[in-house]
Amino acid sequence: MFKGIIFDSDGVLVNSMPYHAKAWVDVFAQFGINVTEEEIYDIEGSNHVGVINIFFEKAGRVPEPDMYDRILEMKRAHFLEKNRAETFEGMYECLNSLKPKFKLAVASGADRTIVTSLMEKFYPGIFDAIISGEDVKKGKPDPEPYNRAVELLGLDKNECFVVENAPLGIESAKNAGMFCVGIPTYLDAGKLQEADLIVKDHKELIDYLKGLEEKQS
Template sequence: MFKGIIFDSDGVLVNSMPYHAKAWVEVFAEYDIEVTEEEIYEIEGSNHVGVINIFFGRAGRTPESGIYTEILEKKRAHFLENNRAEAFEGMYECLSSLKDDFKLAVASGADRTIVTSLMNKFYPGIFDIIISGEDVENGKPDPEPYEKAIEKLGLRKEECLVVENAPLGVESAKNAGVFCVGIPTYLDEKKLHEADIVVKNHAELIDYLTDLSDNIA
């Protein structure tokens, strides 16, 4: 029986990835690295270190050690300046109801400033634990983000369920040995084939989570 539910943030709780993607594209352009928004969606879930390594590597370049913080700060500023993200319809009400029966956590690849600001705005008082990309050494698809969330929730992996919308996030959950529900917010559902269950949209996700709570009752 599940006792905890761990959510990715961007694309699962808030419709924010378009603003993340635009910010990354603009920042990489400052370093003469051409990146498309679709490419950002493909590697969604990785923390800033992973994102920087991926695209510098594709450009045949090696990032200098001090550049990670510099790029993160620029990307954060771009995001916060242009962010028009909104919570997905019905999710706050759903999670408010789930909180009576489950421990709830967020495990996101985004930096802590952005994650906490979005959660405080759209989901105040909902989550027991928030793990950001800066809280782990290894971002998704490494299992560390979900392993850390599970540990902080005080649960076992078999007691937890993950909700993810990105291939690297699904891979991270499965690498941690956790049951995973995929939701294809921005990508084709076939890209989430490693998830245990793939729902079609947020309405179906809300129905699935509500059923879990009803079965406990």
């Protein structure tokens, strides 16, 4: 029986990826690197180090050591200025209902400032643990983010499951040896085939979570 649920943030809890994608595109352009929003969606879940490495490598370049913090600060400022993210309908009410029966965590690839600001705004007091991209040495698809979340919840990984909307996040959960529910928020469901279960939208996800809650009653 599951005792803990670990959620990705962007695209699962908050409809925020369009603002992340636009921020990355605009910041990379300032370094002479052309990136499309679709390319950002494909590697969603990676922390800033991973994102920077991926697109510098594609451009045949190597980032200078001081660029990581500088690009992160630029991207963060852009996101916070332009962000108009909202929650997905019914998710706060669902999680608030789940909280008495499950330990809840967030494991996101976004930086700590952004993750905590979004959770404090939209899901205050809901989560027992929040993992950001800055809290791990290796971001998704490495298992470290989900292993860290399980550790902070004080549970075994077989007592937890993950809700993800991106291929790298699903790969991270599976590399951690965990059951994973996929939701195709921004990408076609065909890109989420590594998930153990795929729901078609947030309504179906909420129905699934409510079903688990009822079993705990």
